[in-house]
Amino acid sequence: MADKGKILVVDDDRLVLATVAHGLAQAGYDVIDADNGDDAILLARQHKPDLALLDIRMEGKSGFDVAAYLREYLHTPFMFLSAFADDETVQQVRALGAVAYLVKPLDIGQIVPTVEAAFANLPSRAVPAPARPQQAVNDAVADTVALAVGVLMHRYSLPRGVAFERLQKLAADDGRTLADQAERLVEAVELLARGQG
Structure with a gap:
């Protein structure tokens, strides 16, 4: 199957990471995964993904830290996958400009359509x-x-x-x-x- 696009998946829960990465790969995406924010930034710089799917709360750099870097330096669109939907989290998601916000628990059948919709709406990869x-x-x-x-x-x-x-x-x-x-x-x-x- 031809790759539909390159996705960076970041989650410090290795089971979630493996499940999401496998599901997206099965759906035809080229998946790069990381279980912490520092690795995520290094991999993003190296591979230039088309989209990033980020857990929010992680040891070290949070998903918000990674998102800010992706937006500022790489102009990479991102979405969040989090178990938290409190007011403060929602405000930060809005402020950062995520293309989607998915609240766990989710199965891959819910994630793939959201990723596909995000890819359908991506602007060209030119630097804005x-x-x-x-x-x-x-x-x-x-x-x-x-x-x-x-x-x-x-x-x-x-x-x-x-x-x-x-x-x-x-x-x-x-x-x-x-x-x-x-x-x-x-x-x-x-x-x-x-x-x-």
Whole structure:
């Protein structure tokens, strides 16, 4: 099977790492894996993956540290795979601009479609021009919509396309823009998370 793209998978839980790496390789991706943040950065510099799938809480460098490096120096898109969905974590995921946020436990059947959707939406591998103010606004809106879709996927066990359609329908039913509806949904989740803290 031809490689669909190169993915860096990082998780300090070796069982999770092996399971995800194997599942993505079976799905046709070229997988590089690391069980800590320092190795992840070295491998990313060496192999220039198209996408990174990062655990958040690890010894040493966290997934957030790795993501910041990937964004800043390699312009590599990334998604998070984490057992945590608290307010602070969600805020950091948004701030870093992850293309998706998956909450464990997950099986590979849920991860592969999300990875495929992320690859379908990847810009060309050219180094992006510095963001203009309007571009930064557009990126922030896209990040919020992606996060809202992720919330709906997780909450209702939906595939990404169905979750996106549901978000569009919610927006239409309420007479709001997609971005506004996404923002309201994400804020609601953050409020709920704060209430549980």
